[in-house]
Amino acid sequence: MTVLLSIEGTGAADRSLVGGKAAALSLLRSNGFPVPRALCVTTRAYRRFVEAAGLPAAIARELGRKRFEDMRWEEIWDAALRIRGLFDRAGWPADLREELGDGFRRVFGDRPVAVRSSAPGEDGAKASFAGLHESFLNVKGPSAALDRVRLVFASLWSDRALLYRKELGLDPSGSGMAALVQEMVPAERSGIVFGVSPSDPDCAVVEAVWGLNEGLVDGTVEPDRWTLLRETGAVLSRHAPVRRKWVVPAASGTGVADLPEELAGRPPISGEEASSVFRTALAAESAFGAPQDMEWSFAGGALLVLQSRPVTTRSKPGGGDDRAWYLGLRRSHASLVTLRDRVARELLPEMDREAREMESLDLERLPDADLEEEIRKREEAVRKWEGIYRSDFIPLAHGVRLFGQFYNDALAPEDPFEFTRLLSGTGMLSLERNARFADLAQRLRADPALAETVRRDGKGDADFERRIDGLFREYGNLFGSSGSRAGRRGVSRLLLEMSGRPKGVDAMAGRDAGALRERFLSRFDGDARAFAAELLDLARDCYRLRDDDNIFLGRLQSARDLSLEERARRAEGRDPAEAAPRGGETSVEKLNDASGTAPEPKPPLLETPSFLQRDRQLVGHPAGPGYARGRARVVRKDEDRFSLRAGEILVCDAVDPNMTFVVPLAGGIVERRGGMLIHGAIIAREYGVPCVTGVPDAVHRIRTGDMLSVDGYLGIVTREEG
Amino acid sequence: MEDAVALEQVVRKLADTQRLAVLCTDERGSPYASLIAFAAAPDLKTLVFATPRPTRKYANLSGNPRVSLLLDNRSNREEDFAEAAAATILGNAREVAGEERESCLALLLGKHPSLSSFARSPNSAVFRVEVEAYYVVNRFQSVSELHVRR
Structure with missing residues (x-):
């Protein structure tokens, strides 16, 4: 079987064997164009590789967990990372390795090569796959070239390629991948x-x-x-x-x-x-x-x-x-460094300044006309920052993804999400806020008289109230409201609930991050080590900033809501403390869902004329390891969050980044929105709370009071009888 | 994840395409599994099968009519983990006679014409299973129940 062809000979060969890129270069060469010397690793080599490692079935299982149309882009990325992990860990069959390695050595010796994808069906007149698959330049030695060929094979299953093929109606399971190994041109x-x-x-x-x-x-x-x-x-x-x-x-x-x-x-x-x-x-x-x-x-x-x-x-x-959209799913290292610096040094400080300015204004003393002007200004500011949130903050997640892929390619870990353990303990603002929440709960725990006062009056002593004020002021938007009486009552109720369970839910704050970091860096020497450290730091920064941005946006939304509450209060002639709380029109949670490929979920129909459906075992993604059992608390509206009792399983569409202080109270978390790197999952891992994300229609298929078991190792939620 | 309409289609496809099912009966307190040829009524609320009377399953059913059946479309390949679907059926089995036996035989032999002499033999009993629920498993570990409305 032909696994390796010289570029001179491929012209007549079947495009399905050598792919579009190799076929085109072969034709150019035979027409006398100057092209670099090259070999083609054919789709037969791909077949032999994947079949020897049992990959087709494993890939089918990975992509078959859920219907493709039920998967958000983030979940497709996760699946693609798991599949790439399978390729990272799969060895070459010995005879194939020898045949290809000998071929590379014969033609290129130890000269550097470029390894490029050459997919069949690629680069036809209708569709261009340019840039969707991987290419590697300056690869040195046959062994390194084989490693790169393996990654070119894996790139048939990249998130970008999967989505683009889906749009074109192509099925990747029927296709293969060829790779072009080209002498590296020292281009000026x-x-x-x-x-x-x-x-x-x-x-x-x-x-x-x-x-x-x-x-x-x-x-x-x-x-x-x-x-x-x-x-x-x-x-x-x-x-x-x-x-x-x-x-x-x-x-x-x-x-x-x-x-x-x-x-x-x-x-x-x-x-x-x-x-x-x-x-x-x-x-x-x-x-x-x-x-x-x-x-x-x-x-x-x-x-x-x-x-x-x-x-x-x-x-x-x-x-x-x-x-472009698909290509934009992967950002280069350089562009991410620029983005990180811009967010950390310019955007977040600017948000902070704007929020401070708003917070320092005493709304109650503004004349009506000035209040209207202030409302207009704040609405405008929130709109502007929501736009920047989408364009600049959400893409920070690519810094984490870039590192994840790099880590897996270098270490081929058994758990493709092991890299997330190197990302904890970054000092995220939300964890700081949650720790202050826990401190207040601790005060109630230590002072039963104070707890009784709060239970009876809905508020505590002056010092306690000042601290709650501080929380609202510094972190804003704690309940989609901003310090009105209803919002404060919700906070008090939650604090009482937290005080009723033993302490000991501090964030794990990167317990083993140091050792893992060393293990990771020890794989590299010299420049490569410096680059690896830089990628890790970039990922940690992106991870932290991507969470902190929610706090800043929450503060601005909160300032806007306060001004609207003040307007409503004046219209109704009420006492300032009685103003009705306002929920933001666009929650931070909604902004995060904008990139989803799935349409807004509709409640599923759970009956037919003949049958009533009851879901027993729901499959999602294992986003936070651990096992928990408890009653479900389904959160469909903002107010439902107040009702969470210690140890209950929080079931929601998505954990709002500004609501994560309830997470330490939950026994487990089940979310409809999928992904390993979404906020709910990040925070759940920080606190060691078992978490399953990407459960389709979770809030419709599970009812409050259902006895659930949450398997955060396998990503499975089971509803028990009764 | 499927809604009820799609799940019912999964069950219908299994019932239509699979010729055999695993039948579990109660053998003096222990589970007992056998392979049987079956047919399902169009509304999926009833299944029928036939068995000679001197069998263990016949004796078991005489003692306890509770049954569980397993329907699946596995192909004994690795791909089954991702692609196969199965339905665990819960219900009550009852031997039928007279006209009811004839209509059940018509259903069974409509699907398995080659079993005519086996099923029509005077010593063969025809059973009708009133289905209570289908527990449908697909995508490896996704499990939903369909309970029959009566």
Whole structure:
């Protein structure tokens, strides 16, 4: 069976064997185009690999836990990570390893290679998979190349590829993956050419960057851009960016570096070179019979074609096509570092300033007209920050994902979510807030007279009340209300409930994070170790910021709600303390669900004319290890949260990030929203509360009072009889 | 996760496509499993099967009419973990006679015409199971119950 083909020989081979990229390069080579020397690891090798490791069934089981349409993107990412973990842990069959390794050694010796995906059905005229699968540059030695080929195989099952195939109606279980192993081109300058501009059929576009192409393809490096008239090749316009970065080979792989000053001042290629790139694309167009989208490089002054595919209706210069959303699901390390710094140094401090300013204003003393102006200002501010929450805060989660994938590729752990244990103990504000909650509960526990006062009057002594004021002021939005009497009563009731159970629910605060960190870092040396440490720090920052942002947004929402309450109070002529609490129109929880692929869940129909349905065992995701048994408390409305009793199983659509102080009170948590990295799951793990997420229609299928067992190891919730 | 309509379809498909089911009876306090050919009524509320009288299951049913049956579509491949569905059935079995026996035989032989001489033999008993509930398992570990409305 043919598992390895030389690029010279693949032209006539079946595309389903070598994939689109290899077939195209083979055709170019046989037409005399300059292409790097390459081998193709065929889809037969893929089949042998996955079958020897029993992967098809394991993948089917992973993707079959729930209906695909019931899965949110976050759950698909989780599933993709688990599947990648299966590939990480699967070994090559010995004969296959030998055959491929010998082949690599024979052709490339110890010279570095690029390993690229070449999926069958990829790069046809209708759909472009460009960028959806993995590519690795500067891979050194046959053994490293085999590791990378394995990851290229796994990328058939990446979240992006799964979603994109689903949109195109393709079934990945029937497809395979080939990999192209190409001699690494030491490119001084690189770029892309679109033989026809997707936005103007009379034009072509050439984009160029200094160094390797990777930065252009993933959006880290902004290119110089030439627009040429197809008919004559004349340059119509040229766009020059501020050139700051380039991608260069590192000890292994590649790295983003500052562009040396002498290069930053000039374009990577001349107008004449842009024309020669364009002429190459035109020549390829006649060879293929369709305009091409090509990646190219100049090395030692010579032009080389790295890959070529038809320009599709979906392609656009700058990568901004329909794939953009899917590609955006993975952010480059560089862009995440920029994002992290912006959120930590600019955005959150600015929110803090705005919230402080609002909080310092005495609303009761404002004349009516000024109050209206203040309300308008606060509503505007909340809208603005909710927008930034979506555009800048939610993507922070990619910093965690990037680390997770890196950790798994390096350590191949049995538990693909082991990496989350390195993320605890970051000093999240919500845990700080919850600790202060616990302190207040402790006061009640220690002082029965005070507890009795609170139980009777709904409030305690002056000091106790001052502390509750402090909680509302510093953390805002504790109950979708902001310190009105109803909100305070809810807080008091919860504190009493917490005081009724023994202390000992402190967050675990990263008990073993230090040892795990050392174990992780010990796998790397030198630069690689520094990079690993940097990725871990980035992930920890993103993890913490992604939780802290909720507190800041909650404070702003709370300030807005207070101003609205004041307006309502004036209209009804009531005492300030009696103002009705207002829930925010958009809860933080809702904002977090915006990226979901599943539609707003409707209650399922649980009967037919002949049968009544009763769900016994509900399958979700094991998001917080542990086992718990208790009565269900189904939270469907805000007020329901007040009713949670110690030890009950909290069943909800999603744990609102601003409500996580009830988590230590719960015996277990069951959520409809799925994912390992959602707030409910993060907080549950911090407190060691068993948690299952992604249970479809949880709040409809489970009733308050049901006896539940929550298996946070397997992700299963069982409703017991009676 | 399925709603009731979809679950009923899962059961219907199992009842229509599977020729055999596992029948569990009570053998003096111990469970006893046997493989039987069965047929389900269109409303899925009744199942029928036949057995010669000198069998253990016949003796067991004479002592205790409570039964449990297992219907499944496994194919003895690894993929079953993700793809197979099963239904555990709870109900009461009762031997039928006269016209009722004839209508039950028609249901059974409509599905298994080759069993005609076996089922029509004078020494074969025909049983009718009044189903109380189906416990449906799919996606490896997802379990929902369908209780018959009477």
